Amino acid sequence: MAPPPVVTGLSPKEGPPGTRVTIRGEFLGARASDLIGLSICGCDCLLSAEWKSPNKIIARTGSAKGKGDIIVATLNGGVGTSTVQFRAYHESIGPMKESAVWIEESPMQSLAWGRRSLAPTGYSQEDPLGLSIEGNEKKITDDLRDIFPDSCGDLSQENFSPGWFLLEHHNSTSFEDLKAGLSYLRRKVESQRDGQLSFLKANAGSVIDQLDTLMMLRDKYQDDVKLVGNEPVEKLRKAILESIIESKSLFLDVLSRREKADATRAALLALSRHKFLFCLPNSVVRSAKKEEYDIVINDYARSQNLFGKTDVPIFRKVLDEVDVRIAEICKELHKKVVNMPQSVEQQKKFVKALINLSSISSNVSAGQHTKAKFITGDPAWDAIEARSKYLEETYKTTFEQYVAKEGQQSSSKTRDNRDSLPYRVQFCEELTEIAAGWIPDLWRLGQAYFTGELKVLTETKPGNFKKIILKSIEQFCVYIRAAVLSASGQKSLFPSSSLSWPNNSNSAVSQLLQWLPHCLRYVRISYATLIRLDLPSEVLDIVQRLIDQIRLFNLTTVFKRTLDKVKYLEDQEKWTMGVSDYPGATLLPSLLEQLIVETLEECHTTCLNPEMRELSILEPNSDGQREISQRLQDILDAFCGVIESLAFQRTDDDAHGMGVSQMIGFPNSSHVNDSEFKNWGGIVSWEQRLLCCMANCMYCSKTFFPHLGNIFIKFGYPVPNLAIESGQASINGLFNSILETYVEHKSDPLLGTIEPSMYIGRFQWNLVQECVKLRPYAHECYDNLVGVYSEIFTISPSLLRLVLEPIVQTVAEELARLMSCVQKFNAFGAIQANVDIRLLRDALKLYSNSTAKSFFGEALEAIPQLSPEGDKQVNDTLQTIKNDMKLQLMCFSVQNP
Structure with missing residues (x-):
């Protein structure tokens, strides 16, 4: 907006109506079209105004009266102010005043009878009081007009005011002189009231001359009546009429032809002129x-x-x-x-x-x-409404055309090339081009309407135009949402509108999802076009919300696509153990990490980088941050499901390919066949796959999942702590489930062989003859535990304690039960039982928890107390056996394998 105009100078400062006035000031308009109002003393003078420069205007005053301001109004500056005033007055027109009006200059009669003045040039009005006005200073006329607004001091006017006359001509005359002047005026009036007799006496000669002239006129008139009668003109009138009739009869044809010729000539002349x-x-x-x-x-x-x-x-x-x-x-x-x-x-x-x-x-x-x-009407406003309606119809027509095209394609069951643009994407491209082309035109037309480029015949309608712009933008966003966001299926993030794309089949949606960045780019291009128009923020925020929703939908789509890829990681597991810090862990977590990195890079490139007038969609507590957290949680849960599927997937070869121990049939995992080697890359048994899955769970819980936070920070994302913690909880639960399965799978066969092996060959504890070595069941139990140890140590040594402690506990519990069920021991039987139990207890000490130690104690308590000799024999026998089994006992004696 320009500064308001200011009037600082005026020339002249007073005058009658029609005075040519030069107005000077500041900010009087940049051009002639900017001047929209000029008022002088309350009278509109715009029609006579002539704009010269931003500091000068020339105009003529109107029919105003009195003092007043000069007010100038401009298109951009509004109504201005004035520091000077103009005084307008109505002056009387006298015989000596130059005027455009004709003044009757008839000679004035003098007091002398019969004498006339030759011209009024010598006429001057004498003072009616008979006083001299020389040396008197006249009263300022401006002040008198303020005192007597409806009067004047001219004796010849109807609104003559004696007060005005006295203040103007005798403001310095004394009161005694005024009294003398009043007496003079009274005498003059009384002298004019004298009778006609005195007048006749003064002018007797002139009156006698007039009477003689009148009598002479009477005598001549009587002579004329006697000579020609009372109606002398009647005979002349009749003669003239007869001559006219006769002349017409003679020259009628000639005159008619002449009249026609004159009329034709006049018509041709008029046509030519x-x-x-x-x-x-x-x-x-x-x-x-x-x-x-x-x-x-x-x-x-x-x-x-x-x-x-x-x-x-x-x-x-x-x-x-x-x-x-x-x-x-x-x-x-x-x-x-x-x-x-x-x-x-x-x-x-x-x-x-x-x-x-x-x-x-x-x-x-x-x-x-x-x-x-x-x-x-208002043609400019009609043009705006017509352009707005055409834009709405174009939106609707384009939408219906592409919906019909997609419907024809689906009905014909023809499959286009996957790389070709889906009809939704084509619709998005065309609609953004329409919006980028027509909305700026509509805005420019409205600006021309409100800035005065288009003369407005009626009152402008800014509120209605704002509604038109808002409606055109909102409809554009509604149609884009119908084509792009209606396939999201997330009403919480993207509220549904009254308009939606009819075909939301899985194939159509899947084709659209891969083109979302393409659609986002076109919407951003149209948004940049609208920003350059300097539209109100309220209008631009509508498109900004649409862009944020598409960005959020694109973000969700990328993460969903990653989720689908995670579900197929099961097929990519080659059981290659390549994690140095966690032996037994495979490269499966690294595949997940690669997918997450690719996802974050793609999201950062396609939808997270804010452009003009866009904000980040990952603000704290925003939908974008919650969506990323939820999608990462879904990915981690799906990854846990992949590990679970790999852990509990068993084939017929896994069920029938198990070896048995030499005595009873304990499972032995050393059997490998070609099909297992081919399918699992060297990890041939289901038990070993369980161990790898447990190692993966430990690695994910302690290292990989916390490391995901650093990956998100690296790419500028907020750390989804809630999703990571939820993933850790899920992976820990899966670890416990796999551990329980593995322990149960190893414990049940082992426990099932202890009692049959203890009583093989109809062995009785009260019939023992000597005690020089371990019983076969103790050997077999220890060897089987060594086999489990060997299997775990080969895959993941970090799982030894977690797996062996519950197995040792169940073995100790079973031994305590069996010892408590023995009805009778002889001396050698008690020695033999002590040797067996104490050897297992001492060998498994590092992998025995408090419960296992308690069970070993219960087993020893169930055996009858030995004599000192028997106790010494037990110690000697144990020492001999330990020396013989030194190599076997070493595997359970390592503190941190």
């Missing part, structure tokens, strides 16, 4: 067909200036015909204004022409009666 007017009806039509509306406007305005006030019937008839043609041109122009599509400049050209023609026509209609009916 006013050829412009008579050809105007056809010329305006021809110019209108060529769209030369400037010529039409100029010719029409010229005709109204030249002949607008004529009373000649033929001219009036031609002007009426011109008005009819102009009315038809206005109707055609109005049709062209609302006819779409067309460019903004073309539409503005039609609007300006229509406004100018309607303005001239309205002046004609106001000044005189005309049969033509002119356009009286």
